[in-house]
Amino acid sequence: MSHRRHISRRxxxxxxxxxxALPFLDAMLPNGLLGATARAAAPAAGANGAPLRMxxxxxxxxxxxxxxxxTAVGTDFELPPTLEPLAKLxxxxxxxxxxxxxxxxxxxxxxxDHARSAGAFLTGAHPxxxxxxxxxxxxxxxxxxxxxxxxxxxxxxxxxxxxxxQTAGDCDSGYSCAYVTNISWSSENTPMPKEVNPSGVFERMxxxxxGHESAESRA
Numbered sequence: 001m002s003h004r005r006h007i008s009r010r011x012x013x014x015x016x017x018x019x020x021a022l023p024f025l026d027a028m029l030p031n032g033l034l035g036a037t038a039r040a041a042a043p044a045a046g047a048n049g050a051p052l053r054m055x056x057x058x059x060x061x062x063x064x065x066x067x068x069x070x071t072a073v074g075t076d077f078e079l080p081p082t083l084e085p086l087a088k089l090x091x092x093x094x095x096x097x098x099x100x101x102x103x104x105x106x107x108x109x110x111x112x113d114h115a116r117s118a119g120a121f122l123t124g125a126h127p128x129x130x131x132x133x134x135x136x137x138x139x140x141x142x143x144x145x146x147x148x149x150x151x152x153x154x155x156x157x158x159x160x161x162x163x164x165x166q167t168a169g170d171c172d173s174g175y176s177c178a179y180v181t182n183i184s185w186s187s188e189n190t191p192m193p194k195e196v197n198p199s200g201v202f203e204r205m206x207x208x209x210x211g212h213e214s215a216e217s218r219a
Contacts, residue, residue, distance in 0.1 A: 051152040056142050058121055058183050060114065069097050111173030119179040125188070127179045131170035135178045140185045143192065159184045159194035160201065167191065 063082070070077040077095075079087055086093060103126035104116045112129065119127040125138030142157060150156025166177035182191030195201050 052149055053153070054142065054145055056122060056183075058118065060118060070095060109174075112175040113172075115172040115175030115179040118181075118183055119175075121183050123185055127175060129174055131168075131174055131176050133168065134189075135167070135176050136188050137179065137185055138188050140183065140192075142184055143186050155204065157184070157192070158201070158204065159192045161194040161196050164196050165191055165194050 067080050068082045070080055070083075072078070079090060083095070101117070101120045101124065103124060104113070104120040106112070106116070107126055109116075109129045112127075116127055119125070119137050122140035122142055123138035124141075128134070128136035130136075146157040161181075163181060165181040169177040171177035171180040178191050182194070184192035184194070186192055195204065
């Protein structure tokens, strides 16, 4: 993210349909505040001094992989149609394939592919099949990262979605709705609640808060 210009809050809100993780978006700050932000984030800073961030995006209905996966291996490859918008960043990205999640397979549990794929996506764990309160999965990698570098940003992590998460009920062939509607987990039985209301996201990221934050927010 460039520091040469800052973008409006409205621009950010229009783009929140994708995802944001570990976000204190310093490009939105006036240039005078950038230096202090970068210095505060030094322990987890990238080459440009900005805090390191990671975004994890989940597409529950899958992708047409022939248009997503390069046909050649190594660095000498052509971007397939789905990835063509990243052409200018080609030398900065790594594309991995063949990463099948073994714990998303049935393993004797029968139906429930949707629940298993969502549950295993970031945890790598096989969901315990239940529609009751005794859900069991694992800590997701985004929360492990947040524990390590989340202190360098205003929010350790932020979870966004289109549908509110659930923790009870049968949503997929005997699997709890908790597995179907949550991909981020802070413990093996605690999914992270996600924000589905854009105004709620705005308030968490830019809310005036208490005391000293009010003046900074106005700026």
